[in-house]
Amino acid sequence: MIVAEKILAGKGIRPTETRSTIYKYLKRKFYAITLREIEKALIKKNNYTGDRTTIYRTIKLFQEKGIVHQIDDGTAIAKYALSDGKNLDLHLHFHCTHCSNTFCLPNKVGQDSLPDKYEINDVNLVLKGVCLKCRKK
Template sequence: MTTKTEKTLLSKGIRPTEMRLKIYKYLQRKTYAVSLNEMQKVFIAKSEENKTANRTTFYRNLKTFEDKRLIHQINDGTGVAKFAISDKKARGKYGTDLHMHFYCTKCGKTSCLPNKISEDILPDDYEVNDLNLVLKGVCKNCNKK
């Protein structure tokens, strides 16, 4: 029986290996963008006997997910690349994730904001290949504290 995650990967032409399923499920569970360092701690163990993935396989899988637009990389101004699941509803006509991100200056987490940005701001003869809009402030969780 094929799981929902397997169907998602297969729909993008990605073979659902055990490692790919683990990485995708991990990112799906996160409510914020995850840094490469955070993911390495989970998927790349320090010793051979506890190894879950080698570094090359791990990076290759992230790159495949990014190329197939399952995930997107976020530059939130901290100098650390972060990754999040892409939302089909936030995609523009060129396949670009057209939404803003929010970086909390208190907890350091970056989240995708749900509203899609209109492509009407550009003339027709322009093509968007990348978009990175980051709002900075205090998130709702930190505001409650």
């Protein structure tokens, strides 16, 4: 078994070819991606003949198992990125208004930001501006 399949199996996911391919694609991306981007990549690189529903169900399964998290960056299109392995991805995101890429930032948002007896279940913090690559252009 290769790394992707071991990671999926370790999360209780049967590592089918489609699931492994989607995981590997997400692993190579340094920014969050849409379901449409995943579909295009699968068709282009792997001659994928499945349907969008399979991709959607795979991403939702990955979300349930903590492999990916969904990002609402204000564009009305859900984007997905690999999770850091913890149950909640409580970190900031950066959306480039020039190239429309959304990046996960290492800054964590912690429980210490809240008053006593409050509990964080979800965080959606998106900073907007121009990324380094676009600034260089």
